[in-house]
Amino acid sequence: MTALSSVSFKTPQLVARIIRSVIGIIVVVWAAMRIYNVLFVNQAYGLDTWVRFGITGLIIGGMYALIAIGYTLVYGILGMINFAHGEVMMIGTFGGYFVLEALAAIPAPTLANPDLNFLNAQPLLSILLAFLAGTLAASLMGYLLEKIAYRPLRNAPRLAPLISAIGASIFLQNAVQLLFSPQLRDYTNPDALARGTGWSIEIAGSQVLVTYTGVLSFVLSILLMVGLYVLVQKTRIGRAMRAVAQDKKTAALMGVDVDAVISQTFIISGALAGAAGVMWGIHNGLVYYFLGFIPGIKAFTAAVLGGIGNIPGAMLGGLVLGLVESIGPAALGIDFQLKDVIAFLILVLVLIFRPSGLLGAASVEEKL
Amino acid sequence: MNKRFFVFVALILVMVIASCSPSAGSNPSGAGAAPAECASDAFGCAKIAPGQTIKIGMGAPMTGGDASFGIDISQGGRIAVTDAGELEGFKFELIAEDDSGTAEGGAAVANKLVADPTVVAIAGHIFSGATAAAIPIYEKVGLPMLSPSATNPPLAEMGSKVFNRIAFTDAIQGKFAGTYLYEKLGIRKLAVMHDGSDYGKGLAEIVRDTFTSLGGEVVSFSAITSKESDYTAPLAAVAATQPEALYFGGYTQDGAILANNMKQTGLENAIFFGCDGTYGQDFLDRTGANGNGAYAVSLTPADTDSKVKFDAAYEAAFGVKPGTLSPYTWNGYDVVAALIAQVKAVAIKGSDGNLYIPRGALVNAVRNLKDYQGLTGVFTCDAKGECNASGPLLVTIQDGKWVVAE
Numbered sequence: 001m002t003a004l005s006s007v008s009f010k011t012p013q014l015v016a017r018i019i020r021s022v023i024g025i026i027v028v029v030w031a032a033m034r035i036y037n038v039l040f041v042n043q044a045y046g047l048d049t050w051v052r053f054g055i056t057g058l059i060i061g062g063m064y065a066l067i068a069i070g071y072t073l074v075y076g077i078l079g080m081i082n083f084a085h086g087e088v089m090m091i092g093t094f095g096g097y098f099v100l101e102a103l104a105a106i107p108a109p110t111l112a113n114p115d116l117n118f119l120n121a122q123p124l125l126s127i128l129l130a131f132l133a134g135t136l137a138a139s140l141m142g143y144l145l146e147k148i149a150y151r152p153l154r155n156a157p158r159l160a161p162l163i164s165a166i167g168a169s170i171f172l173q174n175a176v177q178l179l180f181s182p183q184l185r186d187y188t189n190p191d192a193l194a195r196g197t198g199w200s201i202e203i204a205g206s207q208v209l210v211t212y213t214g215v216l217s218f219v220l221s222i223l224l225m226v227g228l229y230v231l232v233q234k235t236r237i238g239r240a241m242r243a244v245a246q247d248k249k250t251a252a253l254m255g256v257d258v259d260a261v262i263s264q265t266f267i268i269s270g271a272l273a274g275a276a277g278v279m280w281g282i283h284n285g286l287v288y289y290f291l292g293f294i295p296g297i298k299a300f301t302a303a304v305l306g307g308i309g310n311i312p313g314a315m316l317g318g319l320v321l322g323l324v325e326s327i328g329p330a331a332l333g334i335d336f337q338l339k340d341v342i343a344f345l346i347l348v349l350v351l352i353f354r355p356s357g358l359l360g361a362a363s364v365e366e367k368l
Numbered sequence: 369m370n371k372r373f374f375v376f377v378a379l380i381l382v383m384v385i386a387s388c389s390p391s392a393g394s395n396p397s398g399a400g401a402a403p404a405e406c407a408s409d410a411f412g413c414a415k416i417a418p419g420q421t422i423k424i425g426m427g428a429p430m431t432g433g434d435a436s437f438g439i440d441i442s443q444g445g446r447i448a449v450t451d452a453g454e455l456e457g458f459k460f461e462l463i464a465e466d467d468s469g470t471a472e473g474g475a476a477v478a479n480k481l482v483a484d485p486t487v488v489a490i491a492g493h494i495f496s497g498a499t500a501a502a503i504p505i506y507e508k509v510g511l512p513m514l515s516p517s518a519t520n521p522p523l524a525e526m527g528s529k530v531f532n533r534i535a536f537t538d539a540i541q542g543k544f545a546g547t548y549l550y551e552k553l554g555i556r557k558l559a560v561m562h563d564g565s566d567y568g569k570g571l572a573e574i575v576r577d578t579f580t581s582l583g584g585e586v587v588s589f590s591a592i593t594s595k596e597s598d599y600t601a602p603l604a605a606v607a608a609t610q611p612e613a614l615y616f617g618g619y620t621q622d623g624a625i626l627a628n629n630m631k632q633t634g635l636e637n638a639i640f641f642g643c644d645g646t647y648g649q650d651f652l653d654r655t656g657a658n659g660n661g662a663y664a665v666s667l668t669p670a671d672t673d674s675k676v677k678f679d680a681a682y683e684a685a686f687g688v689k690p691g692t693l694s695p696y697t698w699n700g701y702d703v704v705a706a707l708i709a710q711v712k713a714v715a716i717k718g719s720d721g722n723l724y725i726p727r728g729a730l731v732n733a734v735r736n737l738k739d740y741q742g743l744t745g746v747f748t749c750d751a752k753g754e755c756n757a758s759g760p761l762l763v764t765i766q767d768g769k770w771v772v773a774e
Contacts, residue, residue, distance in 0.1 A: 045608045052604035052633060060598060184621065186654055196632045196658065209632045284597035285628070285654075286621075294596070326601035336602035337564055337591035 020352055027349065034332045045330060047204040053327045059214040059283060061322020062221030066276035067299030068306070068314035069228060070142075070269030076245045076309040077265050078150070080158070083165040085273060086296015087172035088141045092274025093281045093291060094176065095137030096130040100188045103129065123190035127216075127282070134278035135271040141172075142270025143263055151259075169296075177289040184288045187281040189213070195285050217279035224275055225315050228268070232311060237264055245309075298325075301347050307357025316358060321346075403716045403724055411510030411727035414488045418721050421461035423486045424449070424707055425511070427477035427493035427502055429469035437494055438464065440693035441516055443686050444700025445491055447678060452708040456717045460708055462491065467498045474498025478505035487511065488725045489707040489734065491700070496520035499531070506530050510727040512734035514707055514755070516699035524752040530731055532753035534702055534742070536760050538567065541643060541665055542574025542617075544759040549575075549613055549641060550582040552774070559588040559611035559638070561602070561626070563618030571617035571643050579615075587611050594622055599629045607634035614638050619645040624654035631658050639663065644695075644760065652768060659765045663773060666763040667695040669744045670772045678743055702742035710734050 038044055045053075067089055074082045103126045106118035119126045149168040153161045189195060198211035232238035243251040244261045252258045280295065281287050298321060306317025321343055328342040329335065350358060406413035416422055426445060428438030442464035449460045465480060467473035474493050481487045482505055490506055490513040493499040499518040506513055507530050515523075515533040523531060536544075549555045558579050562572035569591070576586050587609035592602050603626065606614065614635065616623050623646035630640060640662040642651075647664035655662065668691050669675050678701055682690045690697035710733040716724045737755055740747040745758035762773040 045605065048634070049604050049608040052607075053601055056598065056600040056604070184650075184654075196628060198632070206634055208634070211632060280597065284625075286597055286625070291597075330601070330605050335591050336605065337593055339601075340593060 024349070024353060031332060034334075038331055038333045042333070044333070046206070048206040048208050049330070050327070051203050051208050053330055054323065055208070055210060055214060057323035057326035058319065059218050059322070060325065061319035062218045063276045063279055063283075063295065063318075064299045064302045064322050065315045065318025066221050066224060066272045066279075067295055068302040068318045069225070069311060070273045071300050071303040072306075072309055072311055072314040073241075073265050073269045075303070076311075077241065077262060078161075080150070080161045081165065081300065082145075082150075082266075082269075083162070083296070083300075084145055084149070084168040084172060085269070085299070086292035086294075087169050087176075088138050088145065088270050088292070089273040089277040089280070089295060090176065090287075090289065090292030091141045091172070092134040092138030092270075092277030093287050094180065094277075095274065096134035096278035096281055097185065097187055097287050099130045099133040100126065104188045119188065119190050120192070123192040126190055127193065130282075131220075131275055131278050134281075135274040138274025138277060139267040139270040142266040142273070145270075146263060146266040151262075169293075173289050173293070180289065182289060184286050187285045187287055189282055189285075193282065195283070211283070213279075213283040217283050220275065220279065224272060228272065229311065231268070237261075241265060298343070301343065305347055305350055305357060307359045310357065310359050313357055313359035320358070402718055402720075402722075405716060405726045405729065406724055409726040409728040411731070413716075413724040413726050414485060415718075416458055416486055416723040416725070418457070420486050421459045422455065422488055422711060422715075422723070422725070423484065424460065424462050424489050424491050424704055424711075425477075425481035425484075425487045426462060426464040426491045426704075427467040427474055427481070427498055428464050429473075429494060429498075430464060430466035432468050434469050434495070436693040437469070437517070437696065438466070440690075441492075441494055441696050441700030443693075444516075444678075444682065444690065444697040445704035447681050447685065448701045448704035448708065450681075451705065452712075455712050455715060456723060458723050460711075462704060463487070467493060467495075467502075469495040469498055471497045471501040474501035475505060478502035482506065482509050482511065488711055488727070488730060489514070491516065491703040491707055493518060494696075496523060499523055500526075503528050503531050510731050512707070512710075512731045514703040514734060516703045517694075517696045524754050528753070529735065532734055532737070532749050532755050534699055534706070534744070534747055534755045535696075536756040537754070538570050539574055540754070540756065541760045542571045543578045544762075545571075545615065545641065545643065545665070546575040546578025547582065548762060548773075549615065550579055550584045553613065553639065555584065555613045555639070557585050557587050557609075557611045559590075559606045559609060559614045560586055561588075561590050561592060561606065561614060561616050561618075563594040563616075563622050564591045565594065565618065567645065568617035568619075568643075572615065575615050575617070592618075592622065592626075594618065596622070597625065599626050600633050603629050603633040603635060607638075611635075611638055613641050615641045616646065617643055620648055620650045620654075624651050624659075627651075627655045627662055628658045647763065647770070652765065652770070655765075656768070660767070661765060663762060663764045664770070665760040666770065667691075667699075667744075667761075669698050669761065672743070675743045698743040702744055702747070706737060706740050706742060706747060707734065709740065710737065 070085050104117050104119040108116050108118045108121040110116055145168055149164045150161050153164055193212050195213055198209050200207045200209055240256045240261045243256050244258055248258050302317035302321040303314045305321060306313030324346055325339045325343050329339045426442055428442055429435055430438040445462045449462050452460050465477040467477040490511050492515055493502050494517050496518040499515055507528055513531050517535045518533055519535045519537050521537045521539050549558060560572050560576045562568035576589055580586055588606050592599055616626055623642050627640045642664040644665040644667060647666050679690050714726055714729045714733050718724050735749050737747055737749045747755040749755040763770040764773040
């Protein structure tokens with residue numbers, strides 16, 4: 001009886017492991033052959049093209065990382081996926097959009113240029129204000145979201161807040177569509193930061209453009225990530241967040257205001273998503289109600305890729321996903337239409353071989 | 369009581385006989401009123417009695433989500449009716465019936481129009497599905513059709529004698545674009561891209577095949593994911609093949625981003641060549657200076673005198689600018705005007721004061737339409753009923769405006 005049960009218990013496990021290994025080897029060998037083919041046989045792309053892919057990947061990856069941190073923070077503390085997070089980012093994009101539009105409407109004439117507006121007279125201040133507005137709007141959204149959609153369900157079964165999150169996502173999309181019309185709007189950048197302008201760098205005999213907006217986005221996202229790390233590791237708020245993540249009840253017994261900490265988490269993750277949203281607008285240029293959906297899904301993927309609940313994991317996951325999306329199809333020599341397939345395939349592979357993500361999900365003891 | 373009843377019955381009988389008698393008189397063997405053409409015509413004649421109008425039928429979506437198409441095209445047609453004036457004292461009339469753009473609706477409207485003997489031609493239908501369902505019904509009674517907007521290529525391959533259209537199909541547009549790129553612009557290395565939709569992919573494949581058959585080299589053929597915000601990665605891959613131009617089959621949202629991103633991915637000097645999906649004010653707004661030199665296909669005709677006159681008449685009559693409800697306003701005018709012109713060519717005034725329109729002759733006349741100058745181009749129908757011989761109108765952006773390309 002015991003022998004039988006142990007056999008029937010072990011064999012499927014072994015079979016599963018063999019199947020996994022075989023699939024893994026096949027996929028890796030296939031990918032290696034394709035990459036070898038592209039790099040050395042066809043030599044389809046020069047160094048300049050690879051640099052271009054890399055730049056695109058890093059810029060978008062930085063934004064994914066910022067949004068992914070929001071998923072990971074909330075998961076770490078509440079153990080739920082905030083599926084309305086993409087919409088929080090979209091709200092941030094709109095916040096920045098309206099501030100830039102308003103600033104562009106304020107005249108700031110000088111003797112040399114009577115048509116000058118505030119936006120172009122003070123580009124740095126304007127961008128700063130736009131980021132401020134975007135982060136504020138998104139933090140407020142995050143705060144309200146938690147208050148209205150998640151707090152009443154704090155002790156409900158696990159699926160209830162998930163459904164509530166999806167509902168909130170749909171509600172926010174439609175609310176924004178009704179408020180601001182479904183039309184696509186163009187982000188107004190200051191002339192100094194016009195999209196498509198930047199530094200030209202000569203690589204392998206061709207000029208590679210590094211856009212100002214891209215550099216701004218990337219540098220800012222790195223700064224914000226460093227800032228967040230310091231916040232979580234070195235400050236009182238961060239310590240409280242880590243405590244709540246480890247054990248809500250014990251943290252409460254030690255005098256930590258759990259509700260306040262959860263609210264703060266949503267505000268922080270909203271602020272990061274809002275900043276990513278304004279970057280998205282400034283760099284990519286379009287803003288509309290459905291804008292947050294795809295980055296939201298991608299950032300969720302990035303968070304899982306890096307190990308959900310793990311902050312450095314979300315950062316790494318975001319950057320890796322951005323790079324895989326932009327380099328992957330070219331490296332494998334397939335159509336860019338399939339870039340999402342590659343991104344999600346990588347996710348599936350990571351989940352098969354490292355179910356806890358690249359850096360490992362935080363277990364209950366070491367969340368965050 | 370009895371007497372009254374008999375008088376009443378007699379009166380009814382007289383009325384019935386009276387109402388029947390004209391048809392007896394119209395018998396070719398009768399008083400010789402109907403012209404001889406009617407006897408020899410395969411489908412006989414439509415007889416318009418004095419006081420009746422010559423009716424042009426139209427099947428169009430007049431209600432529902434696509435109603436703006438039917439309303440707009442029929443309004444364009446009404447202007448053509450006004451412009452047509454009278455024929456031997458007979459007025460024209462356009463009757464637009466609601467087929468809601470569906471196949472069932474198309475068949476229902478066709479059966480209704482066929483039942484009216486004073487309907488002589490059909491300006492329509494508007495949507496391809498409704499048109500396909502209506503063709504066999506008109507075929508039986510010999511009602512010629514001239515569709516302003518049914519673009520589905522197989523419609524003209526059904527072997528129908530009555531179906532004709534002035535809308536250019538995607539196949540014609542793709543061939544036209546490929547030829548233009550190779551011959552007029554002198555492009556030899558072309559990159560082709562599409563958004564993965566049936567429409568975009570179909571166009572892209574036709575352009576690729578046309579361009580290759582002319583001797584050009586298609587250096588890259590790729591698809592992008594629609595509705596993304598950033599296409600620098602796929603464009604960088606295209607840039608590595610160093611094309612002189614990029615053809616894109618898809619819509620404005622993606623096309624505008626592509627045109628913008630091209631300027632930052634090493635495709636600064638390549639021409640962006642779009643399709644009718646990337647034409648419009650939105651494209652100008654979103655690309656700004658990056659759009660200069662881009663090409664697209666326009667459904668809005670060039671500003672000729674007759675077009676300006678039509679625009680003014682349309683706006684005065686309906687309070688909106690043509691082209692705002694649908695891009696087919698001018699096509700609506702053209703089909704009705706062309707049909708009326710052909711009716712005028714074949715109509716015969718009978719000695720009895722009735723107007724006779726030989727149906728078979730009219731079917732042939734519409735199919736044989738030749739060098740007809742409409743607002744949207746010159747129409748000459750081929751053996752299959754494709755009448756848009758002048759091809760699509762290519763436009764390019766100069767100084768932030770769409771202008772007609774040479």
